[in-house]
Amino acid sequence: MDEYLPVLKKSSLFSGVSQEEIQSMLKCLSARTKHYKKDEFIIRSGDYIRSIGMVLSGTALIIQEDFWGRRTIISEVTPGFIFAETYACLASIPIEMSVVADSECDVVFLDYNKIMTVCTSACGYHTKLVQNFLTAIAGKNMALTKKMQHMSQKTIREKLLSYLSTESLKSGTSSFDIPFNRQQLADYLSIDRSALSNELSKLQAEGLLSYKKNRFTLLE
Known part of the structure:
Protein backbone atom coordinates (compact mmCIF):
# COMPACT_ATOMS: atom_id res chain seq x y z
CA MET A 1 0.00 0.00 0.00
CA ASP A 2 2.95 2.33 0.65
CA GLU A 3 3.66 2.53 -3.09
CA TYR A 4 0.29 4.23 -3.59
CA LEU A 5 0.72 6.86 -0.87
CA PRO A 6 1.66 9.54 -3.48
CA VAL A 7 -1.61 8.80 -5.35
CA LEU A 8 -3.63 9.05 -2.15
CA LYS A 9 -1.82 12.25 -1.16
CA LYS A 10 -2.79 13.90 -4.49
CA SER A 11 -6.42 12.76 -4.30
CA SER A 12 -9.16 15.19 -3.33
CA LEU A 13 -10.20 12.85 -0.51
CA PHE A 14 -6.85 13.17 1.29
CA SER A 15 -6.06 16.74 0.26
CA GLY A 16 -4.17 18.58 3.01
CA VAL A 17 -3.29 15.36 4.85
CA SER A 18 0.32 14.19 5.19
CA GLN A 19 1.46 10.74 4.07
CA GLU A 20 2.10 9.76 7.68
CA GLU A 21 -1.43 10.78 8.63
CA ILE A 22 -2.83 8.91 5.63
CA GLN A 23 -1.12 5.72 6.80
CA SER A 24 -2.82 6.05 10.19
CA MET A 25 -6.16 6.89 8.61
CA LEU A 26 -6.10 3.84 6.34
CA LYS A 27 -6.09 1.65 9.43
CA CYS A 28 -8.97 3.61 10.96
CA LEU A 29 -10.95 3.28 7.72
CA SER A 30 -10.41 -0.49 7.42
CA ALA A 31 -8.79 0.01 4.02
CA ARG A 32 -8.49 -3.06 1.79
CA THR A 33 -6.98 -3.23 -1.68
CA LYS A 34 -7.76 -5.51 -4.59
CA HIS A 35 -6.32 -6.03 -8.07
CA TYR A 36 -8.57 -6.35 -11.12
CA LYS A 37 -7.89 -7.51 -14.67
CA LYS A 38 -9.12 -5.59 -17.73
CA ASP A 39 -12.90 -6.00 -18.27
CA GLU A 40 -13.35 -7.53 -14.79
CA PHE A 41 -16.29 -6.22 -12.81
CA ILE A 42 -15.31 -4.30 -9.69
CA ILE A 43 -18.93 -3.77 -8.68
CA ARG A 44 -21.99 -5.27 -10.36
CA SER A 45 -25.42 -3.72 -10.64
CA GLY A 46 -27.56 -5.11 -7.84
CA ASP A 47 -24.73 -5.29 -5.29
CA TYR A 48 -25.13 -3.69 -1.88
CA ILE A 49 -22.28 -1.31 -1.13
CA ARG A 50 -20.82 -0.57 2.29
CA SER A 51 -17.54 1.01 1.21
CA ILE A 52 -16.43 3.68 -1.24
CA GLY A 53 -13.81 2.76 -3.81
CA MET A 54 -10.81 4.67 -5.07
CA VAL A 55 -8.73 3.70 -8.10
CA LEU A 56 -5.04 3.55 -7.29
CA SER A 57 -3.69 2.51 -10.70
CA GLY A 58 -5.19 1.98 -14.15
CA THR A 59 -8.69 3.13 -15.04
CA ALA A 60 -12.25 1.98 -14.52
CA LEU A 61 -15.58 2.82 -16.13
CA ILE A 62 -18.90 3.42 -14.42
CA ILE A 63 -21.48 1.92 -16.77
CA GLN A 64 -25.20 1.28 -16.94
CA GLU A 65 -26.69 -1.57 -18.96
CA ASP A 66 -30.31 -1.99 -19.96
CA PHE A 67 -32.34 -5.23 -20.19
CA TRP A 68 -30.83 -6.02 -23.61
CA GLY A 69 -27.25 -5.42 -22.52
CA ARG A 70 -26.81 -2.06 -24.24
CA ARG A 71 -24.16 -0.11 -22.38
CA THR A 72 -24.00 3.56 -21.45
CA ILE A 73 -20.81 4.95 -19.94
CA ILE A 74 -21.56 7.26 -17.04
CA SER A 75 -17.97 8.31 -16.38
CA GLU A 76 -14.34 7.23 -16.32
CA VAL A 77 -12.53 6.76 -12.99
CA THR A 78 -8.80 7.46 -12.93
CA PRO A 79 -6.24 7.15 -10.09
CA GLY A 80 -7.15 9.21 -7.05
CA PHE A 81 -10.87 9.43 -7.82
CA ILE A 82 -13.60 7.77 -5.77
CA PHE A 83 -16.67 5.85 -6.87
CA ALA A 84 -19.80 4.20 -5.39
CA GLU A 85 -19.99 6.85 -2.65
CA THR A 86 -23.69 7.56 -3.24
CA TYR A 87 -24.70 3.94 -2.71
CA ALA A 88 -22.35 3.59 0.24
CA CYS A 89 -24.37 6.41 1.82
CA LEU A 90 -27.60 4.52 1.02
CA ALA A 91 -26.47 1.06 2.07
CA SER A 92 -29.99 -0.43 2.01
CA ILE A 93 -30.41 0.30 -1.72
CA PRO A 94 -28.71 -1.93 -4.33
CA ILE A 95 -26.44 -0.14 -6.76
CA GLU A 96 -28.06 0.52 -10.14
CA MET A 97 -24.88 0.67 -12.19
CA SER A 98 -21.68 -1.33 -12.57
CA VAL A 99 -17.99 -0.48 -12.29
CA VAL A 100 -15.70 -2.37 -14.66
CA ALA A 101 -11.92 -2.26 -15.06
CA ASP A 102 -10.97 -0.53 -18.32
CA SER A 103 -7.39 -1.75 -17.82
CA GLU A 104 -5.59 -3.71 -15.14
CA CYS A 105 -6.12 -1.68 -12.00
CA ASP A 106 -5.73 -1.62 -8.25
CA VAL A 107 -8.54 -0.33 -6.08
CA VAL A 108 -8.73 0.53 -2.39
CA PHE A 109 -12.03 0.28 -0.53
CA LEU A 110 -12.72 2.48 2.52
CA ASP A 111 -15.47 1.90 5.07
CA TYR A 112 -18.04 4.68 4.58
CA ASN A 113 -19.32 4.58 8.18
CA LYS A 114 -15.79 5.02 9.49
CA ILE A 115 -15.27 8.01 7.20
CA MET A 116 -18.35 9.75 8.58
CA THR A 117 -17.79 8.76 12.23
CA VAL A 118 -14.92 10.16 14.29
CA CYS A 119 -12.61 7.29 15.20
CA THR A 120 -11.94 6.26 18.79
CA SER A 121 -8.50 7.84 18.65
CA ALA A 122 -10.17 11.16 17.76
CA CYS A 123 -7.52 12.00 15.17
CA GLY A 124 -7.42 15.71 14.42
CA TYR A 125 -7.39 15.20 10.64
CA HIS A 126 -10.67 13.26 10.52
CA THR A 127 -12.71 16.45 10.18
CA LYS A 128 -10.57 17.39 7.18
CA LEU A 129 -11.34 14.00 5.66
CA VAL A 130 -15.10 14.55 5.96
CA GLN A 131 -14.78 18.00 4.39
CA ASN A 132 -12.75 16.53 1.53
CA PHE A 133 -15.31 13.78 1.04
CA LEU A 134 -18.11 16.30 0.62
CA THR A 135 -15.97 18.33 -1.79
CA ALA A 136 -15.29 15.21 -3.87
CA ILE A 137 -19.03 14.47 -4.08
CA ALA A 138 -19.70 18.04 -5.18
CA GLY A 139 -17.08 17.69 -7.91
CA LYS A 140 -18.68 14.51 -9.22
CA ASN A 141 -22.09 16.18 -9.25
CA MET A 142 -20.61 18.93 -11.42
CA ALA A 143 -19.22 16.31 -13.84
CA LEU A 144 -22.64 14.65 -14.11
CA THR A 145 -24.24 18.05 -14.74
CA LYS A 146 -21.84 18.60 -17.64
CA LYS A 147 -22.75 15.22 -19.09
CA MET A 148 -26.43 16.12 -18.86
CA GLN A 149 -25.64 19.28 -20.82
CA HIS A 150 -24.11 17.18 -23.60
CA MET A 151 -26.98 14.69 -23.55
CA SER A 152 -29.61 17.43 -23.71
Whole structure:
Protein backbone atom coordinates (compact mmCIF):
# COMPACT_ATOMS: atom_id res chain seq x y z
CA MET A 1 0.00 0.00 0.00
CA ASP A 2 2.95 2.33 0.65
CA GLU A 3 3.66 2.53 -3.09
CA TYR A 4 0.29 4.23 -3.59
CA LEU A 5 0.72 6.86 -0.87
CA PRO A 6 1.66 9.54 -3.48
CA VAL A 7 -1.61 8.80 -5.35
CA LEU A 8 -3.63 9.05 -2.15
CA LYS A 9 -1.82 12.25 -1.16
CA LYS A 10 -2.79 13.90 -4.49
CA SER A 11 -6.42 12.76 -4.30
CA SER A 12 -9.16 15.19 -3.33
CA LEU A 13 -10.20 12.85 -0.51
CA PHE A 14 -6.85 13.17 1.29
CA SER A 15 -6.06 16.74 0.26
CA GLY A 16 -4.17 18.58 3.01
CA VAL A 17 -3.29 15.36 4.85
CA SER A 18 0.32 14.19 5.19
CA GLN A 19 1.46 10.74 4.07
CA GLU A 20 2.10 9.76 7.68
CA GLU A 21 -1.43 10.78 8.63
CA ILE A 22 -2.83 8.91 5.63
CA GLN A 23 -1.12 5.72 6.80
CA SER A 24 -2.82 6.05 10.19
CA MET A 25 -6.16 6.89 8.61
CA LEU A 26 -6.10 3.84 6.34
CA LYS A 27 -6.09 1.65 9.43
CA CYS A 28 -8.97 3.61 10.96
CA LEU A 29 -10.95 3.28 7.72
CA SER A 30 -10.41 -0.49 7.42
CA ALA A 31 -8.79 0.01 4.02
CA ARG A 32 -8.49 -3.06 1.79
CA THR A 33 -6.98 -3.23 -1.68
CA LYS A 34 -7.76 -5.51 -4.59
CA HIS A 35 -6.32 -6.03 -8.07
CA TYR A 36 -8.57 -6.35 -11.12
CA LYS A 37 -7.89 -7.51 -14.67
CA LYS A 38 -9.12 -5.59 -17.73
CA ASP A 39 -12.90 -6.00 -18.27
CA GLU A 40 -13.35 -7.53 -14.79
CA PHE A 41 -16.29 -6.22 -12.81
CA ILE A 42 -15.31 -4.30 -9.69
CA ILE A 43 -18.93 -3.77 -8.68
CA ARG A 44 -21.99 -5.27 -10.36
CA SER A 45 -25.42 -3.72 -10.64
CA GLY A 46 -27.56 -5.11 -7.84
CA ASP A 47 -24.73 -5.29 -5.29
CA TYR A 48 -25.13 -3.69 -1.88
CA ILE A 49 -22.28 -1.31 -1.13
CA ARG A 50 -20.82 -0.57 2.29
CA SER A 51 -17.54 1.01 1.21
CA ILE A 52 -16.43 3.68 -1.24
CA GLY A 53 -13.81 2.76 -3.81
CA MET A 54 -10.81 4.67 -5.07
CA VAL A 55 -8.73 3.70 -8.10
CA LEU A 56 -5.04 3.55 -7.29
CA SER A 57 -3.69 2.51 -10.70
CA GLY A 58 -5.19 1.98 -14.15
CA THR A 59 -8.69 3.13 -15.04
CA ALA A 60 -12.25 1.98 -14.52
CA LEU A 61 -15.58 2.82 -16.13
CA ILE A 62 -18.90 3.42 -14.42
CA ILE A 63 -21.48 1.92 -16.77
CA GLN A 64 -25.20 1.28 -16.94
CA GLU A 65 -26.69 -1.57 -18.96
CA ASP A 66 -30.31 -1.99 -19.96
CA PHE A 67 -32.34 -5.23 -20.19
CA TRP A 68 -30.83 -6.02 -23.61
CA GLY A 69 -27.25 -5.42 -22.52
CA ARG A 70 -26.81 -2.06 -24.24
CA ARG A 71 -24.16 -0.11 -22.38
CA THR A 72 -24.00 3.56 -21.45
CA ILE A 73 -20.81 4.95 -19.94
CA ILE A 74 -21.56 7.26 -17.04
CA SER A 75 -17.97 8.31 -16.38
CA GLU A 76 -14.34 7.23 -16.32
CA VAL A 77 -12.53 6.76 -12.99
CA THR A 78 -8.80 7.46 -12.93
CA PRO A 79 -6.24 7.15 -10.09
CA GLY A 80 -7.15 9.21 -7.05
CA PHE A 81 -10.87 9.43 -7.82
CA ILE A 82 -13.60 7.77 -5.77
CA PHE A 83 -16.67 5.85 -6.87
CA ALA A 84 -19.80 4.20 -5.39
CA GLU A 85 -19.99 6.85 -2.65
CA THR A 86 -23.69 7.56 -3.24
CA TYR A 87 -24.70 3.94 -2.71
CA ALA A 88 -22.35 3.59 0.24
CA CYS A 89 -24.37 6.41 1.82
CA LEU A 90 -27.60 4.52 1.02
CA ALA A 91 -26.47 1.06 2.07
CA SER A 92 -29.99 -0.43 2.01
CA ILE A 93 -30.41 0.30 -1.72
CA PRO A 94 -28.71 -1.93 -4.33
CA ILE A 95 -26.44 -0.14 -6.76
CA GLU A 96 -28.06 0.52 -10.14
CA MET A 97 -24.88 0.67 -12.19
CA SER A 98 -21.68 -1.33 -12.57
CA VAL A 99 -17.99 -0.48 -12.29
CA VAL A 100 -15.70 -2.37 -14.66
CA ALA A 101 -11.92 -2.26 -15.06
CA ASP A 102 -10.97 -0.53 -18.32
CA SER A 103 -7.39 -1.75 -17.82
CA GLU A 104 -5.59 -3.71 -15.14
CA CYS A 105 -6.12 -1.68 -12.00
CA ASP A 106 -5.73 -1.62 -8.25
CA VAL A 107 -8.54 -0.33 -6.08
CA VAL A 108 -8.73 0.53 -2.39
CA PHE A 109 -12.03 0.28 -0.53
CA LEU A 110 -12.72 2.48 2.52
CA ASP A 111 -15.47 1.90 5.07
CA TYR A 112 -18.04 4.68 4.58
CA ASN A 113 -19.32 4.58 8.18
CA LYS A 114 -15.79 5.02 9.49
CA ILE A 115 -15.27 8.01 7.20
CA MET A 116 -18.35 9.75 8.58
CA THR A 117 -17.79 8.76 12.23
CA VAL A 118 -14.92 10.16 14.29
CA CYS A 119 -12.61 7.29 15.20
CA THR A 120 -11.94 6.26 18.79
CA SER A 121 -8.50 7.84 18.65
CA ALA A 122 -10.17 11.16 17.76
CA CYS A 123 -7.52 12.00 15.17
CA GLY A 124 -7.42 15.71 14.42
CA TYR A 125 -7.39 15.20 10.64
CA HIS A 126 -10.67 13.26 10.52
CA THR A 127 -12.71 16.45 10.18
CA LYS A 128 -10.57 17.39 7.18
CA LEU A 129 -11.34 14.00 5.66
CA VAL A 130 -15.10 14.55 5.96
CA GLN A 131 -14.78 18.00 4.39
CA ASN A 132 -12.75 16.53 1.53
CA PHE A 133 -15.31 13.78 1.04
CA LEU A 134 -18.11 16.30 0.62
CA THR A 135 -15.97 18.33 -1.79
CA ALA A 136 -15.29 15.21 -3.87
CA ILE A 137 -19.03 14.47 -4.08
CA ALA A 138 -19.70 18.04 -5.18
CA GLY A 139 -17.08 17.69 -7.91
CA LYS A 140 -18.68 14.51 -9.22
CA ASN A 141 -22.09 16.18 -9.25
CA MET A 142 -20.61 18.93 -11.42
CA ALA A 143 -19.22 16.31 -13.84
CA LEU A 144 -22.64 14.65 -14.11
CA THR A 145 -24.24 18.05 -14.74
CA LYS A 146 -21.84 18.60 -17.64
CA LYS A 147 -22.75 15.22 -19.09
CA MET A 148 -26.43 16.12 -18.86
CA GLN A 149 -25.64 19.28 -20.82
CA HIS A 150 -24.11 17.18 -23.60
CA MET A 151 -26.98 14.69 -23.55
CA SER A 152 -29.61 17.43 -23.71
CA GLN A 153 -28.39 18.54 -27.14
CA LYS A 154 -30.79 17.51 -29.90
CA THR A 155 -28.44 16.20 -32.59
CA ILE A 156 -25.35 14.00 -32.70
CA ARG A 157 -23.34 16.96 -33.98
CA GLU A 158 -24.45 19.18 -31.12
CA LYS A 159 -23.68 16.46 -28.55
CA LEU A 160 -20.21 15.95 -30.01
CA LEU A 161 -19.38 19.66 -30.19
CA SER A 162 -20.67 20.23 -26.67
CA TYR A 163 -18.48 17.44 -25.31
CA LEU A 164 -15.38 18.39 -27.30
CA SER A 165 -15.77 22.06 -26.40
CA THR A 166 -15.89 21.15 -22.71
CA GLU A 167 -12.78 18.96 -23.03
CA SER A 168 -10.95 21.77 -24.84
CA LEU A 169 -11.83 24.28 -22.13
CA LYS A 170 -10.80 21.81 -19.44
CA SER A 171 -7.39 21.24 -21.04
CA GLY A 172 -6.90 24.95 -21.78
CA THR A 173 -5.93 24.30 -25.40
CA SER A 174 -7.58 23.58 -28.74
CA SER A 175 -5.60 20.32 -29.09
CA PHE A 176 -6.30 17.67 -26.46
CA ASP A 177 -6.74 13.96 -25.78
CA ILE A 178 -10.06 12.48 -24.69
CA PRO A 179 -10.18 9.46 -22.34
CA PHE A 180 -12.45 7.38 -24.60
CA ASN A 181 -12.03 5.29 -27.73
CA ARG A 182 -14.76 5.54 -30.39
CA GLN A 183 -17.05 2.91 -28.90
CA GLN A 184 -16.67 4.36 -25.42
CA LEU A 185 -17.37 7.87 -26.68
CA ALA A 186 -20.50 6.60 -28.44
CA ASP A 187 -21.57 4.85 -25.23
CA TYR A 188 -20.86 7.98 -23.16
CA LEU A 189 -23.02 10.15 -25.44
CA SER A 190 -25.62 7.38 -25.97
CA ILE A 191 -25.35 7.45 -29.74
CA ASP A 192 -24.66 4.83 -32.41
CA ARG A 193 -20.96 4.30 -33.12
CA SER A 194 -21.40 4.38 -36.92
CA ALA A 195 -23.40 7.60 -36.68
CA LEU A 196 -20.70 9.04 -34.43
CA SER A 197 -17.94 8.17 -36.91
CA ASN A 198 -19.93 9.62 -39.79
CA GLU A 199 -20.50 12.89 -37.96
CA LEU A 200 -16.83 13.16 -37.02
CA SER A 201 -15.88 12.69 -40.68
CA LYS A 202 -18.32 15.44 -41.69
CA LEU A 203 -16.99 17.83 -39.05
CA GLN A 204 -13.43 17.21 -40.22
CA ALA A 205 -14.39 17.68 -43.88
CA GLU A 206 -16.06 20.98 -42.99
CA GLY A 207 -12.90 22.18 -41.27
CA LEU A 208 -14.40 22.39 -37.77
CA LEU A 209 -11.98 19.92 -36.25
CA SER A 210 -9.28 17.36 -36.96
CA TYR A 211 -8.60 14.13 -35.13
CA LYS A 212 -6.49 11.00 -34.97
CA LYS A 213 -7.56 8.25 -32.59
CA ASN A 214 -8.35 10.05 -29.32
CA ARG A 215 -6.40 13.23 -30.18
CA PHE A 216 -8.63 16.12 -31.25
CA THR A 217 -7.96 19.67 -32.45
CA LEU A 218 -10.78 22.21 -32.68
CA LEU A 219 -10.37 24.66 -35.55
CA GLU A 220 -11.54 28.25 -35.94
